[in-house]
Amino acid sequence: MMRILLFWILIPSQGRIMTTNNKHDAGEGATRRDFLHIAAAGVGAVGAAGAMWPFVDQMNPAADTLALASIEVDLSAIEVGQTMVVKWRGKPVFIRHRTPEEISESEAVVATDMIDPEDDAARVVKPEWLVIIGVCTHLGCVPGGSARGDVVGEYGGWFCPCHGSHYDTSGRIRKGPAPTNLEVPAYTFLTDTRIKVG
């Protein structure tokens, strides 16, 4: 099969020995020379695109960056109403020991009116522990509200100082330019007071 194809390409045909001026007059559309030109340019283009890929992909996270997978956090020191901030993959993770009022408030509110409707139950494993990535989903600032004395915004959770996004005590966006709720990272409870993030 390959030999026949090569034979067809390599052996000069009538079309090839004609000059370009009379090939259409001869009633022949595309010539084998046209085919060779297109095939050669096509192979060249695929090759060039293939050679470019390593130069694009080198920008993606390297193996050692990807290896920074998970951390374990001891929750026993966090009092009710307190928020601990830990660093995971270069980003802050907020771990809030929610008060009963905060839990009931988060559960009671009707999610359908929100910018990014989501029930509180879908955002927690245990209602008293809220674990969220502390990076505003607008443009990546760290919202305030974790430390005592911070501005907490109109919904009692967190407030992003950069462009004014208000988050509630479930980390859901309630007002401002952010499009989605604060992200909940993958985490599991190892014991009652110990979690593994990532």
Added chain:
Amino acid sequence: MSHGPSFEPKNAAVKWVDTRLPIFSLIHGSLGPGFHAPRNLNYWWNFGSLAGLCLVIQLISGIVLAMHYTPHVDMAFDSVERIMRDVNYGWLIRYMHANGASFFFIAVYIHIFRGLYYGSYKAPREMIWMLGLVIFLLMMATGFMGYVLPWGQMSFWGATVITNLFSAIPVIGEDIVTLLWGGFSVDNPTLNRFFSLHYLLPFVIAGVVILHIWALHIPGSNNPLGVDTKGNQDRLPFHPYYTIKDIFGIGVFLLFFAGFLFYAPNALGHPDNYIPANPMVTPPHIVPEWYYLPFYAILKSFTVNFFWVPAKLWGVLAMFASILLLFFMPWLDSSKVRSAKFRPLFRFFFWILVADIVLLTMAGGRPPEGIWPMLAAVGTVYYFAHFLVILPLLSRFEKTLPLPESISSAITKKSAK
């Protein structure tokens, strides 16, 4: 059309070189007596050469700074402090580079407004205008990446906010941001690549500047009257007339530059950038450098979703559109009269636009509280209305004043009075 006598070398060595590589002819014809410019250019025409001077200052000071700077998250901040304290004249060279960036933008903004006022973007100068906008975009990218290098709080959070703009792109946005970062947040890989690109882009700018000047030398400079030159009575040889005028302008410019450099070197910066970067704490009020503020205000002015497009994407699209829009200026303003001198209504709206951009600059620098988000929104709407509604209508309905026959006749009439 604006070309004077061709180069006739008298020196035998110069002649030998020039017949083999016509470099002397090139200089003669582009900056020397061989290039003829309109005789009525005013001081607003100085800012092109001033911008060129700024590029040279940035290149020289930047290459020197790179000899002392360490692009690593653990050492970048300290290496900049070492430049400031220990390297001989390091403080001077760094302040020169930091303030040089601001002055580069000042020169370029005045240069752009000059072009807008006198209609320099119109035929046959569209390519010059568009190449200029390419330079402007490259400058914005270069300035942004340079600001990240000292790895202070503003560096880090500026980089975070600006790279996150790309997350607004539907579907592939998050992957693009990861690709830009080389990780899951702005970190060492980000700093390294920004340093590499910050070193590269100024040379790309220099290349586009050459194209910009090449395109300029085909029709020659526009002028305050906006009418074409018709003969040598309308023109002057570039050298010595405009070389001297440009050098005088450089002297005045350097006075202002030195004033900032020696007496207020941090006036245009932010104190927060003298705090080392901390990925866990965002400063309460982060703002970009002053020269990005109007565009930042446009970005911030969208706070509600409409037409099923999230506010964040609207903001990002509007910010990019506000610059890309300028590429269409030659067609948005189709009036045959170039100079605002003969377009009273255009002139009025030009100054409203300037006021609007000043308003956006102020709104961009304020926290999103009180009246400022509203002012930013009004300013943004007006900005787009100016280019998309007012200009096309003006160019159709405005009654322009009669144009002078030629530059020389306008000047002789003026002196006769």
